[in-house]
Amino acid sequence: MESRPKKKRANLRDVAKVAGVSVATVSRVLNSPKAVSEETRLRVEEVIDMLHFVPSAAARAINSGRTRVIGALVPTLDNAIFSRFLAALEKHLAMHGLSLVVATTSNDPEIETEKARGLVDIGVEALIVSGITHSPEFDKLMEQTRLPVIATSYFEENYHLPTVGYDNASASRIALDFLLASGHQKIAVVHGPVKNNDRTQARLSGLKAAKLAHSLQMFETDISIQGGSTAIQNLLRTKTTFTAILCFSDVLAMGVLFELQRQQINVPEEVSLIGIDDLPSSPYTFPAITTVHLPVARMGEVAAKSIVRWLDSQTVPDPYLLPAELIVRHSTRKLE
Amino acid sequence: MESRPKKKRANLRDVAKVAGVSVATVSRVLNSPKAVSEETRLRVEEVIDMLHFVPSAAARAINSGRTRVIGALVPTLDNAIFSRFLAALEKHLAMHGLSLVVATTSNDPEIETEKARGLVDIGVEALIVSGITHSPEFDKLMEQTRLPVIATSYFEENYHLPTVGYDNASASRIALDFLLASGHQKIAVVHGPVKNNDRTQARLSGLKAAKLAHSLQMFETDISIQGGSTAIQNLLRTKTTFTAILCFSDVLAMGVLFELQRQQINVPEEVSLIGIDDLPSSPYTFPAITTVHLPVARMGEVAAKSIVRWLDSQTVPDPYLLPAELIVRHSTRKLE
């Protein structure tokens, strides 16, 4: 019924034709409107509106060589620590006109490599990854594409990629030292999977020195509320005595806390509990969880700014160490 | 020192030249390797490796008209309900070779519009938004671009965009009915901001009928653990009596639970507590929170599949109603 049988999306040439100007003029209306006379500009804008013209991002990208998209690879979105990080990252990238593509890896280097390939395929300008454990194929891909990559959640001065993160070993050390200084000797340690997880590994290594002198019992479990819960069930089954529990993440600590409440074990009267991360919810649990604060929001900000600088001025950023800080709340107490 | 002073990224033509074949052949090696002789293929692949050639996503997109990127606009990443949704969405989009760009709106229609414009600019093929409250500019943008858009977290048969979500009014009604059936008459309702939030508004409307017959006291607060905590502080200050608290989200319920514990008010002995959402942590709190389960992971899956079908076969999906289901746990009790 219409005059045009094939009504595809309008492009620059269509607009130019209808407005009776050249493609260059339409392009100018879009990109440097002051270079076009008022009259022409208004006419072109009218046609743009009329034809529902929306410039093709791909065509623009092919010329500028910029897609304005950054990719982030995180283990999961189901832990508040990563979603907070991404929230900060997204916010600060958006300030610089960059968008964030998120892909999850389930802590599996193979999935990570596959997803990284997918991100390269859609044309991300840079990549942000978690930790420094990656597959050889991943490293090869990064080398081939020469894409800016930043590793987060982990500080390592001499890693071949710039890192933005905290000293995981010292974070767990801070927590342990606080428990030891409070007179605790028999301590249960609840941590996430060790395999493929350099953050957990580093936190474990932070305890190594103390392990010889003191009684530390390790419990590996999933990083989730449920994981904390089952770890305590396992712990109680061993019938070993302990006066404090050190959790490698506040998510675990919350699970542990709930399970202790269920078992009628008082925190901190009977058992002291300390976590690592400091989630937004941690100050509000009852009792409020003592923890080691890791500035993830700051990490997102620093990562975003490093990427922006890298892209703008080809400067490979220096590794950035974020401070880990003890926050004493009410889930721990001094032993007499 | 090198022969080539300007060493840009290699492109198809460079590879073709070095390998001594035509651009078409290189393109074939990339896209339909079986159409090329073994010998030629190997030679070309060698050159690709040698020159670190990575095909330009933009150039591919310009031809196929597909960027393989989907945009999602969510209020925040700081609430587990949205990160779970995004996790499921990302997973199911990835299964179909689609990537997910995430942008946060802080529940502000203006920010949403701005971010939507950004997503259109980078060339997303479709958009997934939360709720049905959007600015006129947003609607205009969507109309102009004719982009597939799905509204989530909200079911509304007659909305101009397809919706995938639950009946928020009936979710709150389910929770309230359960409290009423358990003999509760004096009920405090803790909910998030009403402004610009159709989910909250719908949940409030679900209580309207009962509001006349029963004593419902409303408390508006931020959707966070802290928000739940302060709501209870405000509630206690009013000195009104109540036997149950209905929270419009489990995040609020957790904050409420912690604060009640701090105030030495027993749940469920003294006060019954019910939430809506059913977070992964909800079964593990002490006591485990009774709640109305909203299948967010399913929502992510359905949204992803709807988008895929829409893009593949131009079929605008039908609105999809997800069931809300009461999960009775241990934070509620029957009044004699």
Next chain:
DNA sequence: TTGACAGATGTAACTAGTTACATCAAGCTG
């Protein structure tokens, strides 16, 4: 009156891929 210059606009060549069509050789059939 001429030259210089600014302002507005157009032409065409770029960007980096895909792909329809043409070409050519080799193998098979009648």
Next chain:
DNA sequence: CAGCTTGATGTAACTAGTTACATCTGTCAA
């Protein structure tokens, strides 16, 4: 041995923008 088919490859025209350079008009000063 002509004629047909198949397989492998190349040429060139697309995709949708940007932009260097050319052109044209008009104003102003010399």
